[in-house]
Amino acid sequence: KNEVEQSPQNLTAQEGEFITINCSYSVGISALHWLQQHPGGGIVSLFMLSSGKKKHGRLIATINIQEKHSSLHITASHPRDSAVYICAVPTITQGGSEKLVFGKGTKLTVNP
Amino acid sequence: NAGVTQTPKFRILKIGQSMTLQCTQDMNHNYMYWYRQDPGMGLKLIYYSVGAGITDKGEVPNGYNVSRSTTEDFPLRLELAAPSQTSVYFCASSSRTGGQGGYTFGSGTRLTVV
Numbered sequence: 001k002n003e004v005e006q007s008p009q010n011l012t013a014q015e016g017e018f019i020t021i022n023c024s025y026s027v028g029i030s031a032l033h034w035l036q037q038h039p040g041g042g043i044v045s046l047f048m049l050s051s052g053k054k055k056h057g058r059l060i061a062t063i064n065i066q067e068k069h070s071s072l073h074i075t076a077s078h079p080r081d082s083a084v085y086i087c088a089v090p091t092i093t094q095g096g097s098e099k100l101v102f103g104k105g106t107k108l109t110v111n112p
Numbered sequence: 113n114a115g116v117t118q119t120p121k122f123r124i125l126k127i128g129q130s131m132t133l134q135c136t137q138d139m140n141h142n143y144m145y146w147y148r149q150d151p152g153m154g155l156k157l158i159y160y161s162v163g164a165g166i167t168d169k170g171e172v173p174n175g176y177n178v179s180r181s182t183t184e185d186f187p188l189r190l191e192l193a194a195p196s197q198t199s200v201y202f203c204a205s206s207s208r209t210g211g212q213g214g215y216t217f218g219s220g221t222r223l224t225v226v
Contacts, residue, residue, distance in 0.1 A: 033215065041219065041220045041222070042219045043204075045214050045216065086154070093160075097160065099157050099160060100145075100157075100215070102154035104152065105154065
């Protein structure tokens, strides 16, 4: 079973700061997901990556497969980035199918 | 495209009552999932389906049932609701098995059992 650890659990930043959220997992994977959950509750998929780095606007996700570690970076943070960021990795069910295991999330608050 | 549609958004149930949470997707995804999210905890898989007519249990299936008669619909049934089922429920779909396909989530159903 894959275990997923995220850090920090809570993060408060000032607008404009560079943000880093970390995710570590225990078993080798094919891909890792970063999700965003806004205070309203909806969950949005930000990235799915299996190697290297991906960038979307001010968001950058990196993964190191050998070290079983991924980071999510936010450049020039803004109050609208305030949300819970969730890391998820696949694992194999008893039935042989693949499912996601989720971290507990990192709650980010960006103050103006 | 609507993506994944969940209804209702909110519901209060009394102990022992039953209800069905509806989930519909219009992306022709084979894989569909039901998760529950409890405060301070990661999402837990309740049931999943890899295609019409095929369902399987996840990590926390007790007290729930599902069916998948069509590709589009994946309803979650709560029988004899208990306070421990108070949670936020998310339905999700994927075009491929979880590790390879991107996920699309519904907006969630906040359920309170009193």
